[in-house]
Structures are given as structure tokens and as C-alpha cells.
Amino acid sequence: MAGAMLKGWIGAGEAPGRFQVVDPSHPDLPPGVNWHEGPPGEGFGDAVVQLGFKPQMLGDIAPGLAGAVGAETTLTSIMAGVELASLRAAFPDAGAIVRVMPNMPVAIGKGAVGLIAEDRAAPGVEEIGALAGKLGTAEWVADEALIHVLTALVGSGPAFVYRYIDALARGGERLGLDADVSRRLSLAMAEGASALAAGSGESPAALADRVASPGGTTRKGLDVLDDGEALAGVIGAALDAATARAREMAEEAKR
Ligand SMILES: NC(=O)C1=CN([C@@H]2O[C@H](COP(=O)(O)OP(=O)(O)OC[C@H]3O[C@@H](n4cnc5c(N)ncnc54)[C@H](O)[C@@H]3O)[C@@H](O)[C@H]2O)C=CC1
Numbered sequence: 001m002a003g004a005m006l007k008g009w010i011g012a013g014e015a016p017g018r019f020q021v022v023d024p025s026h027p028d029l030p031p032g033v034n035w036h037e038g039p040p041g042e043g044f045g046d047a048v049v050q051l052g053f054k055p056q057m058l059g060d061i062a063p064g065l066a067g068a069v070g071a072e073t074t075l076t077s078i079m080a081g082v083e084l085a086s087l088r089a090a091f092p093d094a095g096a097i098v099r100v101m102p103n104m105p106v107a108i109g110k111g112a113v114g115l116i117a118e119d120r121a122a123p124g125v126e127e128i129g130a131l132a133g134k135l136g137t138a139e140w141v142a143d144e145a146l147i148h149v150l151t152a153l154v155g156s157g158p159a160f161v162y163r164y165i166d167a168l169a170r171g172g173e174r175l176g177l178d179a180d181v182s183r184r185l186s187l188a189m190a191e192g193a194s195a196l197a198a199g200s201g202e203s204p205a206a207l208a209d210r211v212a213s214p215g216g217t218t219r220k221g222l223d224v225l226d227d228g229e230a231l232a233g234v235i236g237a238a239l240d241a242a243t244a245r246a247r248e249m250a251e252e253a254k255r
């Protein structure tokens with residue numbers, strides 16, 4: 001995920017040389033990005049440090065990093081579930097702490113990003129909002145419980161959309177289309193429909209009704225999706241399950 005953010009920032013015009021990656025695995029990085037096996041001996045100083053490893057690794061990795069994170073350092077975390085209080089406990093000397101919840105489309109500047117800060121007025125926090133804004137649409141929330149919801153909606157959301165597109169493509173194939181043709185047209189349809197909706201003043205619900213000509217094909221299909229709120233029910237249940245897992249991960253990070 002952190003690599004997708006790096007791609008997004010460089011694609012938005014940020015100089016690759018401004019980024020320093022600390023990752024013992026030596027990942028494949030865009031040209032010009034600096035790599036380090038571990039934190040700098042002299043500490044991170046006034047840099048913005050983003051934690052991009054798995055939440056389950058916090059307990060192992062934080063002790064070796066915390067000494068390099070001082071009062072001048074702005075700390076951000078993209079880890080699902082790990083709450084501000086857990087970050088503060090692991091990095092007691094950090095300056096501002098901000099949680100950032102991005103998603104994979106940040107790589108092409110089309111991300112959706114949720115943010116929450118320990119203290120919105122702290123030095124360095126506005127810069128984090130500006131950096132997130134370069135990756136797509138960024139929104140601050142004031143209640144940390146909502147970051148768990150955004151983890152499901154924004155972070156996991158692309159996977160749910162890919163399932164929906166895959167179901168459309170498989171449906172087209174079942175009805176006789178060539179598999180590749182069905183996949184390409186399903187993707188193009190979803191991309192076009194999203195772009196049109198994003199640029200329209202009308203709600204997605206209203207746009208769905210505008211596609212449905214009276215007595216036509218769309219209404220018949222919508223009747224299936226709407227019967228007993230079938231689609232809203234299944235999508236809602238997926239969001240509930242993902243949000244509940246984020247809350248569980250928050251508890252795990254406290255142990
Ligand atoms: N995959 C996604 O779409 C999203 C992921 N996230 C969060 O992003 C984080 C990473 O997830 P993924 O990118 O999916 O996993 P990943 O496994 O692709 O990336 C984890 C990275 O951490 C690095 N790493 C391992 N040990 C390290 C250490 N000691 N120091 C520094 N780096 C180390 C690994 O080399 C790897 O590059 C997780 O905390 C996840 O909750 C958040 C939003 C969306």
C-alpha cells in the first residue's frame with residue numbers, strides 16, 4: 001500500500017528524492033527514491049514518518065524505531081485498526097500523530113483517503129492533509145470510530161467493487177459473451193458509470209432511476225437488486241464484517 005502512495009505522489013509531481021524508504025526487505029522502488037535498511041542513527045528529525053507495515057508487526061518493529069522518532073517528527077500510520085492511543089503508546093516522544101486510511105487507487109491519483117489526527121492544530125498536521133489530497137479525495141474525521149468504518153469503505157472498498165465487476169463479467173459470460181470481451185466491457189462500463197456519476201450533481205440513486213426507461217430492461221434488473229434490499233443488504237453486511245474486523249484489530253494492537 002505504501003508503494004502505491006509513493007507512486008501516487010511521484011505521479012502528482014513530488015520529487016522522488018524527497019522520499020526515504022526504510023524497509024529491511026529492500027523493495028523495488030521508483031528511480032530516485034532513497035532506501036535504508038533501518039532508521040537513521042541520528043533519528044528522523046523533523047521528517048514525516050509513515051508506518052506502512054502490517055498492524056500485527058507493530059509490537060516487533062516499534063521498539064527499534066521509537067528511539068528515532070522525536071518531538072520534531074510527524075508520525076503517520078496507514079495500519080488498519082491500530083488506534084492513535086496505541087501509536088502514542090508505541091511512540092511516546094513523537095510530535096503530531098495522524099492516522100491515514102488510503103486505498104490502492106492512490107497509485108493513479110484516484111484514491112479515497114480518510115484521516116484523523118490526535119490534534120488537528122498540531123504543527124505538521126495540515127501538511128499531512130495536503131499530501132493526502134495529492135492522492136485523490138481526502139476527508140478528515142473527528143471520531144476515531146469512523147476510521148474503522150473508513151477502513152472498510154475506503155481501504156477494503158476496492159476489493160468489494162472488483163467483486164461486483166467480476167460478477168458482472170461472469171454474468172455476461174454465462175449469457176454467451178466471450179469471457180475476455182465480457183471482462184473488458186464490464187470494466188469499461190464500471191469506469192464510465194463511476195466517472196459520469198462523480199462528475200454529476202445527481203445522486204447515484206437518482207442516476208440509477210434515470211437509466212431505467214419506463215417498461216424497459218433496467219427496471220427489471222433493478223427490481224432484482226432492490227427486492228428486499230438484496231444488494232444493499234449484502235453490501236451492508238460486508239461493510240459490517242470488515243468494520244468489526246478493524247475494531248478487533250484495534251483491540252489486538254492494545255495487547
Ligand atoms: N492493501 C491495502 O489496500 C491497504 C493496506 N493498508 C495498510 O497498509 C499496511 C500494509 O499492507 P499491505 O501493503 O497490504 O502489505 P504488504 O505486505 O504489501 O506491505 C508491508 C510492507 O512492510 C514492509 N516491512 C516488513 N517489515 C518491515 C520493517 N521491519 N520495517 C519497515 N518495513 C517493513 C514489507 O517489506 C512490505 O513492503 C497494513 O498496515 C494495512 O493495514 C491500509 C489501507 C489499504
Ligand SMILES: O=C(O)[C@@H]1CCC=N1
Pocket residue numbers: 080151155156
Ligand atoms: O485488508 C486489510 O486489512 C487492509 C486494510 C484495508 C485494506 N486492506
